[in-house]
Amino acid sequence: MRQIHSTITADGELILAVAEVPEPEVGAGEIKLRIEAAPINPSDIGLLTGAADVSQMVAIDGGIRAPVPAAGMRAMAARVGHAMPCGNEGAGTVVAAGEGAEHLIGRRVAIIGGATYADYRVVKAAEALLLPEGATAEQGASCFVNPLTALGFVETMRHEGHNAIIHTAAASNLGQMLVKICAADGVPLVNIVRSAEQVALLEAIGATHVIDSSAPDFMKKLIAACTETGATLAFDAIGGGGLAGQILTAMEAAINARAGGYSRYGSEVLKQVYIYGGLDMAPTTFNRGFGMAWAMGGWLLFPRMKIFGNAKFAELKQRVANELTTTFASHYSHRVSLAQMVSPEAVAGWQARRTGQKYLVVPD
C-alpha cells in the first residue's frame, strides 16, 4: 500500500514522497480502515516539511526534495534518517477487524494517531470515533484536531478562571467552530482576523466581536473589545511577529482603564496568551509594556485533555459526534490524491497555511 513519508537526510535534505509499505495486519481489538479522507492541518505541516526551505524545492519521482538550512538542522537531529509517516487524523471505512471488533466491519469511523496519509491504517477499535450513520468520510475527516482544540480552549478558560477568550486567525475552520461553541455556551469571544473579507465571514455566522488586525484602528478596537468582554486569555495560532504581545498590551490597557490609578508594576490581574500554532514561523517579539502579571506559553491538545480527565474527554468527543454537520462542519478548498499532495504545486499551497485554503487528502 501507499503511505506518505517525510525524511530528513544527514546531509540536510528533506525528501517528501509516496512510499510503498506492507499493509498492516489487525490484531485483537483492532480495526483496519481504508482511509477515505484526511485533512492537512497546520499541525501536520511541521512533520511534513520540518525545517526545510520549501521555496527551494524540486520535483522528484513521487514527491519533492528541498534543502534544510544548517540553522534548522539542530531541531531536526532526532529525526534524521528516519522515514516519518504523516497525517494526524482522518476517516474511512472499516475493512477488517480483530477479535472483539468484528461488529465495526463496514462502518465508517474517524481516527487520530498519525500515518493517515495512506491507503490503510490499523488502530485500536476503542480509540476510533464511530461516525453517525450516513456521515460521509469528508464530514468525519476532521473530527479530532480542530473540534477538540476549540472545545479545549473553552475548557481551559473555565479551568484557569478566565471569563472570555481572544482568538487569532479566527476565520479558520477551527475559528468558525469556536464562534459557534462560544455562542452556544455564552462565552464572550473576541475574534482577530487579517482582512475585511474575514470580518464579513465571521459576522455572517454570528460572531459579535471581530477585529481586523490589518486596519489602522486595530489596537483601539482591541482595547475596546477587552474592556467590554473582560478577556484575559487568548489563543494565538500565528505565533510569529508581535500579535501575542499586542494582545497582552490591550488586555492591560483595558484593565488599567477600569481600575484607575497608576501601579508601577502594572495590574495584578494575570494576562495569559497561549500560542497553539505557528502560521507565521518568524520569531515572536514583544515589548514588555503590560506589567509583570503576564504569561505566554505553548498549548497542546492532548496534554490538556489529560488535565481535564477521561470523563471530560469522552464528553467532548460525544459533543463532536452529535454536532458533526453543524458546529463542527469543516470546509476544504482543495481535494488531492496521495500523489498530488506531494506535488510541488500542492506543497506550495498547503505549506502557505493560508486561512480559507484547506487541503483534504483523498487517497483513492
Next chain:
Amino acid sequence: MRQIHSTITADGELILAVAEVPEPEVGAGEIKLRIEAAPINPSDIGLLTGAADVSQMVAIDGGIRAPVPAAGMRAMAARVGHAMPCGNEGAGTVVAAGEGAEHLIGRRVAIIGGATYADYRVVKAAEALLLPEGATAEQGASCFVNPLTALGFVETMRHEGHNAIIHTAAASNLGQMLVKICAADGVPLVNIVRSAEQVALLEAIGATHVIDSSAPDFMKKLIAACTETGATLAFDAIGGGGLAGQILTAMEAAINARAGGYSRYGSEVLKQVYIYGGLDMAPTTFNRGFGMAWAMGGWLLFPRMKIFGNAKFAELKQRVANELTTTFASHYSHRVSLAQMVSPEAVAGWQARRTGQKYLVVPD
C-alpha cells in the same frame, strides 16, 4: 523635608527632582525613620525615569528633565501629572514612634514600601525589620528586594516542582546572594553572565556553573549545563533580546538528548522562564524551536510571597536578618546624596543598569 519626586507631564516631559514636602507624623503603631541609606535597585528605575528618553536629559534646578517619546506615553497615562515619590526600600534610625512602638526609638530598622529617597519616612512598626545591634544603615539598606527575591526564586522552584535554576545577569548583588543560597541549600544553579571578569567573580565565591553569554561557545556550554543539572526553570533579569528564548532552546536540547527519539511537538517537560527584570528594555524576541511545553512570564516578589503564605514570608525575613552580613551582603560602587542622585551625571550612571555599578542614596 526633602523627597525625590518623579513627574510625567501631560505634554510628554519627565521632571525628576528634589521636592520639599511636610514631614510625616506618626500614628499609633507607627514609627518615623530618619532614612540613612537607600539603594537604587533596577526595580526602582521604572518609576524614577518612566518611559523618558534619558539620553536627551538636561539639568534643571534641583534635578533633571527629559522628553518622553510619544510611543511611551500610553503606558504612562495613569501617572501623568502626579508627583511620584520614589525608592522601594531603605534603612534608618527610628526618631519618633506612636503608641505601642515607643520601644523602637533609637533602633535601626530596614523598611520597604516606597518613598525612601527622602529625609524621613513613616511606616507601620510591624512591617519594619529590626536590624541586629551594631548593623550599619548601609548593611541594612537592601534587606528586602534582593534577598527576598533570591530566596523567592528557590521557593518558586520548590513550589512548581523543578530541581535546578538558571539565572541571568548572575554577577549582580542578587545573583551573588543566589549563589550563596543555592550552595547552602544544595540547589544546582547555572549562572549566565556577560563577561569573563564576571565568570571569575562568581567562581571566586564558589559558583560551579558560570557561563559567559558573550563567548562563542555559549549555547554549547548552556546545553551542557542544562544536561548536567536538569534545569527546567530560569529567572531572567534582562528581558530584552533573545536570551530567554535561547535558555528554553538549551533546556529542550538537553531534554531531547537525554530522552532520545523524535517527538514532533517537542518534549512534554514544561520549560519555564520567568522574566523578573528589564536590564535590556529592547523587545523580547525568540524562535519557538523548543516544542510546545514552554512558558514565559513575569515574576514579581510580593504576589509570590502571598502564594507562599505568611509563615514562609516571616521565615524568609528572619533568614535575611540572620545572614545580613554574609549571604545577603550588598556592594555599592557609588554613594550619592539626594541632590546628587538626580544630577545628570548620576542619572546617566544608575539608569545604565550596569552589573557591578550600584548606587546607594545617603540622604544626609
